[in-house]
Amino acid sequence: MIIKKFQAPTEAEAILKAKEELGTAAVVMNMKTVKHKGFVKYFKKDYVEITAALEEKTYVTGGIPHKEINEEVKKNPNIIYEEEEQHATSAIEEKLNNLQSLLENKMREDVDSLREEEREERIRKSEEEDEKLKFMKLIYKQLIENEVDEKYANQIIAEIQPSIKKDTNVDTILALIYQKIILKIGQPKKISLNSGHQKVVFFIGPTGVGKTTTIAKIAAHFKLNKNVKVALITADTYRIAAVEQLKTYANIIDVPLQVIYTLEEFNQAVKDDRNYDLILVDTAGRSHKNEEQCEELYHLVEDCELDESIEKEEYLVLSATTKYRDLLKINDVFGKGKDYSLIFTKTDETLCLGNVLNLRLYSGAPLSYIADGQSVPDDISTIDPQMIAKNVMGRNLA
Ligand SMILES: Nc1nc2c(ncn2[C@@H]2O[C@H](COP(=O)(O)OP(=O)(O)OP(=O)(O)O)[C@@H](O)[C@H]2O)c(=O)[nH]1
Ligand SMILES: [Mg+2]
Known part of the structure; x- marks a missing residue:
């Protein structure tokens, strides 16, 4: 018995193939439409596969036409059976299988390379x-x-x-x-004058930070650059030299200076300066460590009695060279419950300005001026946020 499979796009063509090879005596035992699976299905159309059988004797002697085969099948439906798949490996299927595995491998490689x-x-x-x-x-x-x-x-x-x-x-x-x-x-706070309003500006802070020098610089700026009528008052009478120091500056800049010893004298001094637009007040530097130091002028800013129309401003002067922890303490002692702005002096004596930013963030008080040298009146400017930002972000070369 010879059993063979024939594949063709149609049933008729498959039978014709079987007939050509096995002769008309062959019997169609099975017929199925094969659907391609996997990647091959995209390249190959479905086909018809028939399984034809022939008695060897008949094979040798030739066969009957395919029409007769069909007749035979019709007559003997029992002879049609499913053949085992493993016998079904034709050359084309092998090729297709090879192609499929090739494609699958390629796809896997693609996926691998994707990965x-x-x-x-x-x-x-x-x-x-x-x-x-x-x-x-x-x-x-x-x-x-x-x-x-x-x-x-x-x-x-x-x-x-x-x-x-x-x-x-x-x-x-x-x-x-x-x-x-x-x-x-944030925006730097500058001393600004509102027309019709006198302004009294207090400078507070520890000893030696540069309050007096800063006042001289600011006085010169307003008097000489802005043509503002400036007057000075000093409450710093602890040291003779301190008064002399400010007197010297007042003379050079050509502004009046009053020296006061009591609260009453201060109130009077302001009245006397009624024709001046800007009154800068120098206070005695005191140690932030000695909070007990209770003097009449200790709370000058709060205790003074100024006319309603007079605007009052307060600046805490800090040195950029002071240790951070001390700066925090100074801020707490001097700035407690007050509305004030910060001035940093001696920025020329330090490479890094981290404390300027720290104190701004710690106190919430606006930054105002920066003094960067001893020279009056030049070494002062309004704080430049960009300069501070660059400084704290950059590498400062000594
Ligand atoms: N390098 C540098 N020195 C400064 C600066 N400002 C002030 N000084 C110096 O610091 C010293 C003290 O300055 P003062 O203005 O007397 O300081 P003060 O806060 O008034 O001091 P007291 O009145 O004693 O409390 C002086 O030698 C100033 O020349 C600054 O911006 N840079
Ligand atoms: Mg002073």
């Missing part, structure tokens, strides 16, 4: 993340090195973090931090 790309992408991204992180750490380190309080350095970094997206580069991070610091520094 490879994905892996690389992930590595690249994590490297970028790493780079960003490293960069943020570097800036954080710079802030710390420039004496920004850890608390505020952390705050700044934490606050910009939500703005950092996948495609944010290091330049943008730098800009974000820079802007954040500038925002935190």
